[in-house]
Amino acid sequence: MTLTLEWMEWTVPTAIFCSTIILMVIAMTIWQTISPSLERRGFLPIPTTPGDRLFIGILGSAYLFFAWIGLTHFALWILLVVVVCWIIVVMVWG
Amino acid sequence: MEKWANNKAWFLVLPVVIIVAFSAIIPLMTVINYSVQDIWGPGQSVFVGTEWFEEMLGDKRLHDALWRQFLFSGLVLLIEMPLGVLIALAMPKRGWGVSACLVTIAIPLLIPWNVIGTIWIIFTRPDIGLFGAGINNLLGIAFDHTARPLDAWITLMLMEIWHWTPLVILLAYAGLRAIPEAFYQAAKIDGASAWAKFQYIQLPKMRGVLTIALLLRFMDSFLIYAEPFVLTGGGPGNSTTFLSIYLVKIALGQFDLGPGAAFSLIYFVIVLLFSFMFYQALQRVGKGEKG
Numbered sequence: 228m229t230l231t232l233e234w235m236e237w238t239v240p241t242a243i244f245c246s247t248i249i250l251m252v253i254a255m256t257i258w259q260t261i262s263p264s265l266e267r268r269g270f271l272p273i274p275t276t277p278g279d280r281l282f283i284g285i286l287g288s289a290y291l292f293f294a295w296i297g298l299t300h301f302a303l304w305i306l307l308v309v310v311v312c313w314i315i316v317v318m319v320w321g
Numbered sequence: 322m323e324k325w326a327n328n329k330a331w332f333l334v335l336p337v338v339i340i341v342a343f344s345a346i347i348p349l350m351t352v353i354n355y356s357v358q359d360i361w362g363p364g365q366s367v368f369v370g371t372e373w374f375e376e377m378l379g380d381k382r383l384h385d386a387l388w389r390q391f392l393f394s395g396l397v398l399l400i401e402m403p404l405g406v407l408i409a410l411a412m413p414k415r416g417w418g419v420s421a422c423l424v425t426i427a428i429p430l431l432i433p434w435n436v437i438g439t440i441w442i443i444f445t446r447p448d449i450g451l452f453g454a455g456i457n458n459l460l461g462i463a464f465d466h467t468a469r470p471l472d473a474w475i476t477l478m479l480m481e482i483w484h485w486t487p488l489v490i491l492l493a494y495a496g497l498r499a500i501p502e503a504f505y506q507a508a509k510i511d512g513a514s515a516w517a518k519f520q521y522i523q524l525p526k527m528r529g530v531l532t533i534a535l536l537l538r539f540m541d542s543f544l545i546y547a548e549p550f551v552l553t554g555g556g557p558g559n560s561t562t563f564l565s566i567y568l569v570k571i572a573l574g575q576f577d578l579g580p581g582a583a584f585s586l587i588y589f590v591i592v593l594l595f596s597f598m599f600y601q602a603l604q605r606v607g608k609g610e611k612g
Contacts, residue, residue, distance in 0.1 A: 235347070236354045236366055245350050260329060273601055286597065289590045296371050297378035303371065 248285065255281055269321045280321045284314035349589075355582035373583035382559065383584065386567040387591075393563060394542040397481050401538055402531065404482070405489025409497055410523070412490075423494075426487045434484075438551025441480045466553065470560035473553045477561055480548055485541065489534045496530035497523060532606045536599040543592065564588055 255278055268274045271283065288310040295306045356373055358366040377383055412422050432440070447453040447465045456464045463469075466476040504522045513521070546565040549555065555562035555570070562570075568588060572581025 233364060235351045236358060236360060238354060238357060238368055240368075241350075241354045241357060245353065256331075260331075282597070286590070286593060290594075293374070293378060293587065293590070296374045 251281060251285075271317070271321045275321060277318065280317050281314075283321065284317040287313060287317065352582045352585050355578050356586055358579055360578045369579065373579045374587075377580055377583045377587060382562075382567060383564075383587075385559065386562050386564050389560075389562065390543060390564045393477070393481075393545070394539055396478060397485075397542045398535065398538055400478070400482055401486045401489050402535065405486050405534065406493045406527070406531070408486070408490045409493035410519070412494055414498075423491070426490050428487075429484050430487050432484075434547035435551050437480065437484055438548045441476060441548075441552055445476050468557055470557055473557060473561050477549055477552060480552065481542065481545070484548070485538060489538065492530040492534045493527055496527035500526045529606050532599075532603055536603065539595065539599070540592070543595070 259276075259278065264277050266274045266276050269280075271280075273279075275283065291310055291313065292306065295301065295303075295309075357368060357370060359369050360366040408426075413419055429437070442450075444450045445453040445464075445466050447457050453464055453466075456462050464472050466473045500522060504526075505518070508518050508522060544565060545563060546569070549561050549563060550566055550569075553561045555566045565588075568581065568584050571577050571584060
């Protein structure tokens, strides 16, 4: 039996998308293993750990994507810039 | 919050992560791949970018299904939660009645979901069903869940409430039984009324289990599929087409894998947001009880 991934119908953009998220999660795991962080309170209404903030950042990005697609006709690369800024803001000050 | 010495114990969950990777993450990545392509068959696909997302986000039928879903979940929770607490309060506290009540109440939870749909189809049929024929002939009200949207909704709500209120009852009852007798003795000394006892002792002590009940009931009713599929099939018209029913229509009925995948991701992200909010609420309740 051979194991193929053809049925998954990979494309380059989705491969980049999935690997980015997986890499972020792995990097977060390594970082938190080496130097565990405390839960703290930022501008978000709940106290969060860096893992929580990464999750909120990614989930928020998904909603930004839907709003961008559903409500506007701007180019997607602008959204990419917005999303990266959003995740950085949440990670640092959230 | 105390500082953890280290986070290495988290690596013990690695086996679970690997299993979840096969059962959930790989399928999820496949759905992501499908959502940006037009697929006719294995190896025959064209990259279409965000076209399916644009189509699905602008789809009026999806909007309708979403609002219907929120309305359904909201109504179900509004009825099930107080009803469950009320019945739990009325249940006997000791003696053989406890076991008898618990077993009787748990029965609806043990029936397979599609069987529940079938039971309610027969129960509410206007010609032979006990409920349907009873209402039509004894009360003289024309009731037909296959033809009238309001009747279909009433039937679905009744079925959902009959099916799942027992879960709320069991959880609320467990919460009530965990309250030490000393609280009631103190209330008695103060001459507290039944309402004051409920407001200041029972309700705060049940907060934890009720939050869990709320979480489970919201998620289950938000993801409901089998029962309305069997009972109404989404009809009459589209009046009981909830998100999952519409999703299956697109993905399997019409075999539109691309739009179906985009829809799945939108659905998934909505569920994820609510799960996260409920999880946070649960955590806060847990901390409140400790402190």
